Amino acid sequence: MRTVDQGADYLPLYARALEDGRNILHKIQERFPGTPVYLLSFMAQANKEQKGDEGAFIDSMMQTLTLDLANAPGSSAELSEPRRRAIDDELFLACVRAGGARGVIITNFVGTYKPDWEDQRDRFLESLLTITQRLYRERMALKLARERKVLVFETAADMDKDNRTLTIRLRDFHLGRAVDASDAGEMVEDVQRPSTRFEDILGAAEAKNALKFVVDWLRDPKRYKAMGIRPPKGILLAGPPGTGKTMLARAIAGESDCAYIEKSATSFVTIWQGSGPQNVRYLFERARRYAPAIVFIDEIDAIGTTRSGGMGAARAQEETLNAILTEMDGFGAANQAPVIVLAATNLPDRLDEALKRRFDRTIEVDKPDRTARLLFLERAVASRKDSEVDRATLERLAGQTAGMTIADLERIIHEAAIMGAQQDRALCAEHIEEAFEKARMGEAKGRPDDETLERIARHEAGHAMIAWLGGNLPVQVTIVGRGGAGGFMEREVDENRILYTKPQIEQLIRESMGGRAAEILYYGEDAGLSTGVGSDLRHATQWAMRMVQEFGMNAEVGHLAVTDVTGNRGSDGPLSAQVAGQARIIVDEQMQKALALLKEKESDLNALATELLRKNRLTCDEIKAIIGK
Template identity: 40%
Template sequence: MIRRVHLRPRRLGPPPDDEPPGKPPQNPPPPTWWQRWGTPVLLAVLLLLMFGPSLAGDRPTSLSYSAFSARLDAGRVKSVTIDEHGGLSGKLTDGKSFTSRVPTAIGAGDLQQRLRAEKVRIDATRSGGFGSFLLGLLPFALVIGFFLWFGRRAGGGLPGGAGGFGRVKAEVIEAERPTTRFADVAGYEGVKREIEEVVDFLRDPGRYAAAGAEPPRGVIMVGPPGTGKTLFARAVAGEAQVPFLSVTGSSFVEMFVGVGASRVRDLFADARKRAPSIVFIDEIDAIGGRRGGTMPGGGNEEREQTLNQLLAELDGFDQSSGIVVLAATNRPETLDPALLRPGRFDRQVVVPLPSRAERAAILAVHARGKHLDAGVDLERVARATPGFSGADLHNLLNEAAINAVRDDRTTITARDVDTARDRLLLGRRDTSNALLPDERRSVAVHESGHALLAALCENADPVAKVTILPAGMALGVTEQLPEAERHLYSTAYLTDLLTVRLGGRAAELVVFGQGSTGAADDLAGATRLAARMVREFGMSPRLGPVGYGSTTQNYLGDGPDETAPRPYSERTQQLVDEEVARLLREAEARAVRLLGEHRAALDRLADVLVRQETVDGSAVADALRAESALPGPVNGVPARDG
């Protein structure tokens, strides 16, 4: 399917939070021989003690007294052992073992005479006794001791639950260890000012006490993944030079009810011992979700008990004790309101996606240690990556370095960066281009329609590149780069965006007289945009100024739940469908009209794409300029020199 990519500021970012730059983690010492093989060897010994006797040889055959008597008369009994209760055991002349029992009425006297007559060796034993009792209990005692030892080893030998399960496994970073500072975090000056007050309080709490001000008890950082929330927490610990207790929300919850609450108590008890200190809970939504779920039982009850204990601990410690709780989440809409009220988490700091200037600063940080060619302009790369998070930018330069290594180079060029960006956005590019000749022509016409309409529509973003080389699931791509990052979108801009989205299908209708399946992705994107214009943005005259969109910021990009009940009637839904169809029909009609008026430019650009496969925005401007013989730029794209 043909995909058109429109680069504009994203609200999302799939990678995880940035890791702080600093010294690499210390590798743990290799395990000793006993640590590696002690448990398997001990388990093997226990199994040998329990089942070894039965596996060491043949199991003795149980004979009735009549069968034993017959073998005795036949001279086949070699030896017997008789206990005080009439139990018999022994061996036959063929070496096989047997067991039997002497009937009480017969007695052992007559049997003894018969055994002597057959010259059978006779032994006597005494059953029972305290020693035999202890010997029988030895395997069970060893099994119990093994599980106790294993439980203490798993829990670190700590109290608070079975085998130490009740103790939270928090990573404690002491004052001399943090190396991350605010200087290591590029950009985000507003976020730094918000959090610097926490550092100032931990350094000099007397200033706040003198003014009668109470420091923030807790600070929660929210934002898209990859924006550096964990990095900010480590920078706070590094700047404050205090112990930093880091733990994830998922580490509180176990299969046993009550373990999570015990771990919360243990965490805050440890923080009080190390005060002043910082407690950082990453992914707090794992335990801080809204209470009152309808599913009773273990997991849900355990999570709610853990949350209740966390709320109690946040209320319980003295503010003068020097404990500050930091938390981070990508899903603030799922948190319990009681967790976010003042007095618990007093301050909510939003860590957004970086702006253009911040992206340039972040790229400069991640470019340390890499050899960049003189032609790599980080400002241009920052402009070409709207909506990228810090983790995305780190991955971008890493992919560019890998691309340079593939070509046996150590210097990263601008082409490497462009290739890495296309790979992250679209997937691996297929340079072989195995399209059929008619498909190749169709893709060129399709992408030419997108590019020409982007140049013809006044409010559309300029075209940066057009290619018909397949990448990922897309057979062709038209990339647009905004001249400035937008935060508000007018009706005129969205209308032009709809027209450009449908430009590929319109070009196929103009040139071939019919559409193709290549426009499926364009149609889906245009339909979603038109539906939001009608339902959320109030841009439909028939529906009026109403908005049915969610007001909750969702940083993970989950779409609306189609199974959830709509806040409007079926009649309103029918009206929404009619307005969406109207917007799409009008946008397609406008695209067909504009491309029909500039058919010569469309054919010229399609021919260039068939020959060159990839062109930049100046080729689009040249095609329009050659048709109209007009000098000057076309929609922000200057004429190409030479």
């Protein structure tokens, strides 16, 4: 935009230029709202003796503008010589009123053909630097005000009694969040922020990766906005109890620098009518005051189950759920800063479909794998003073604890430490193994009579021999009774296995029947039948029935999914009788094979039973030493 001398105030072209300027500023504000605009005014006139090619180009451009102005109606002869001047006050104020221009930059720097062009350039750059610094300070002040950040520091007083002076030093300057008095008990303040980090959480790799995206988005929202990625509305953490869902939420609070509010879903509904929706609204209003913010709702299934239109307590619960749905949609949000909802549940299948749709992603927090369990056990034992647990014990325990959570392992270590303290001994392998068996199977029973104990030893030795011969190495075999078992054989679990072949299932059935086969081998067809095989028969029957019903592994029934045809597995009818008959044939065949294998290895079976009677418990290495390869 360019102006001329005083006569231009009355030119129609001048008014048209003002209108064009207003339109340009309006378009800038519409397309780039909030973008600061400055007007640039050139005051310098080139010295004709110092003009080079660039000066000639500028003169040519100005001559064209001058000609346009000169040919305009109402122009004066004074416009024949081009010159530059500053934007006058009227034009500047008009642009400010029309489009929100922030200011004007007046410069003499128009090219490199003047002798003092470097000084003019430096002054021009200094003006730009001053403006950019001021804009940066304004933007940071606005950001800190929106996030309610203030400068926090500590004071240290130094009293000089002789000189009667008091010196106060300020130190430890940092930004902290200013929390309103009404929100003081509800917010996780900076000094209370958990120290948990993602690397502190064992396992749950998928959940950590998803939550790291939330942290990254909060740290650098412009990067994701430029890619067209909106902020996540919510993430639902689902999984069994003790898998670390709450710990993951605390890691979010520890990793991020935004406001963090933690709430239990059971605290929304009280005895007062309408308290549930009101508490939800207060929660999200508080979060928006400190946005960007993260809201963590634990045990959301307490209020988020499928709606049924009931009355009384059910009605209050559904009203609370409706309030959460409305708030997660963002209705009533006062600003654009995001409020991200994290929720945890043990029962994702019971949640209302409308609630599940509000979450961008549902993350299944699985139980830890063997590597994660071993790492936790190593850390837990290392943190105990004077621990005497060897690595071999920890590796064996990591394999035996398949299906357990970190919380389960923590209870085992704690129970083992209590045992050591009661015995006034350091934590050792014996304590950990006993605590594990107690947590899994229950307290140890009293010792039975010698005849019964010998029968149990032979029974469990039969299980161990069949497993060994089939390639499934036993982790341990014991005759110490716990819970409903007089003893048990435990084999190594392959956590990565996702399917079984027919020979593998037949091996599992043989292992289940190995105990009865051993008793028959020792005591005969009739005396070898005892009540100690109840769980073994159930296990063998279940696998045999599934071979026939589900897996199509029986030639008589064929490749049919009988369960889908007959409905319940135990339904009456000729087809069900046929399935039961074929399952019986499978179990009987594997029983005879187990008996034949034990007869062939009877000497090893005797040695194993004898050593088991002597030690009560044998590990895998001890079994290897007795049986050999």
